[in-house]
Amino acid sequence: MSNGRTVLFVNTRPSPAEAEPCYEAARSLGLDVVLLADNPVTVQEGYLAEWVRVDTFDLPALVAAARRVADVRDVVGVVCWGDRDVEGVAAVAEALGLPGNTPLAARAARNKALTRAALADSCPDLTPAFARVSTAEELEQALVRVPLPAVLKPVSASASKGIFSVSTYEEARDAFEELRRYTDPANDPIFRYNPGQLLLEQRIEGTEHSVDGIVRDGRLVAAAVTDKFVREPFFIEYLQTHPTSLPQEVQERVLDAAARTVGALGLGTTAIHLELKVTPDGLPVVLELNSRTGGGYITTHLIPLSRGYSFLQQVLIAVCGLGPNTPMPYAHLVAGSWQVLCDREGKLGAVEGVAAALAVPGVLHFAQDAPIGSAVAQPPASFTSAVLGSLISRGPSHESVTTALEAAQALVRSEVG
Structure with missing residues (x-):
């Protein structure tokens, strides 16, 4: 039930399977959600208190829209779920006096060249x-x-x-x-x-990983490491497993690198999704930092399935100033997501074999990302439309999860005309 407090969402995740957990996290905290977005979204009744249409690339217009909402509602926080809105959220937070990043820090996080320059100045060992x-x-x-x-x-x-x-x-x-x-x-x-x-x-050789964390007043208060796998030559992610299989001492270096990067960029209160590589010598090198929650179903599904920890809820607690954050608990299981890719170009006619894939032991969900009838293409023509959807699995070990996902993805087929 709402307690009258409102959180502003600036746009949503593109997939309903990743967007809805954000609304559910807000509801669990008694927060009303007002969505500031370019276009309407389809969401279950009761999740959204209000939708305000605004060009979210136009920062003055976005701030003006947020002010109008704050004139009639008790707005306690503002958050985004994608990279494009990091600077907009910082502008709104500054204008309304809410927890967040300064516009300068948001710009540094949003611009990979500025991130590199900041690391070169204060953490040269973390940047190529x-x-x-x-x-x-x-x-x-x-x-x-x-x-x-x-x-x-x-x-x-x-x-x-x-x-x-x-x-x-x-x-x-x-x-x-x-x-x-x-x-x-x-x-x-x-x-x-x-x-x-x-x-x-x-180019840095090594294994690829991400750190998903929560930053409050410039301090990394909760964080966890995920293993990531990509297909070259365009570095398209196809598999994420959580928690990481890195040795404990390497994990500590990775988390230290994340904390140092947060400090180098001057972040305030925000979620982070930091991508990095670990060299064959076990040393972390930062690829980029995103000042928002991670995609690939890591924060919406994998961390909750592995740790029993509502990462999204904890992000909202931070950005809305609702109290202290709960520490990240031990991972008692392994969870993974596998992006099923289409290898042809054309119009998507059907996705088949999903029922057989879901019958594989350990496979829990298939979230379809490409709508039927949509155009699918391959890099470099398109870097995102080839993802048909994601399979999500949970099990007692990394091997059991990756084996289940690999078997399941082989059963999913697309018809492209």
Whole structure:
């Protein structure tokens, strides 16, 4: 039941299976949800108190909309669930005097080149060689300073959009031309932030992981590590398992790296999703920090299934100032999510084999991300539409979970015309 307090959501996760747990977490705390969003969303009756249409890329308009809500409601917090709204949430928090990041810290977290610069100043061991690139001339200069192989990517994208691995000067130049076209805001509004701005950084070898944590007043108060697996050459994630299988001493280094990165960026009160690699020597190197909850069903499903811990609820407790956060409990089980990818281009006609996949022992859910009738494509034409959906599993070990997911994903088939 509502207690009259309101939390502002700036947009939602794109998948209903990830969006609804956010509303449920708010409801469990007695919070009304007012959604500030560009477009209406479909949500179960009772989860949403009000929807306010606003261009959330227009920060003055977003702040004005939030002020109008605060004039008639007891607004105690503001939160976003995707990268594109990190700066907007900071602007609203500052305007309404709510817990959050400063706009300067939000900009540093949102812009990968600024993140790299902050780490180079205070934590040089956590960042590879890098250079910001916006012109062909700057690319040529960067290729002198940044060793190959390297990665070329937009400074302000999300969901692994536009990540190219380059091993030669020619590959770097070709990727630059492709990304210059791809990062046109007309193709994707997320590039209204820093259009045409790219980052060239030295490629780091090692295993890939993420840290999902809660920051309060600049201090990391709860955090956990997840193992991640990607498909090259475009680094598309297809598997996440939680908790990590890293040795305890390496986990401690990873969590220390997360805390140091939070400090380097000057974050205030926020969720974080930090992506990093661990080198063969067991040393963490930061890839990027996202000042919001993690996707890939990590925070909505895997952490609760593994630890019995409502990560989303704890995020809302922090950003709404509702009291102290509960420490992260021990992981008693392993949980995993596997993104089922389509390998063709066209219009999605059907997704088959889901019932057989759900009959695999340990497999709990299939969340379909691509609607029937939607266009599906492959990188570099599209970095997200090829994901048909995600299978979620839980079991006593990493091996049991990954074995179940691998067997289940082989049963799911797509019809593309």
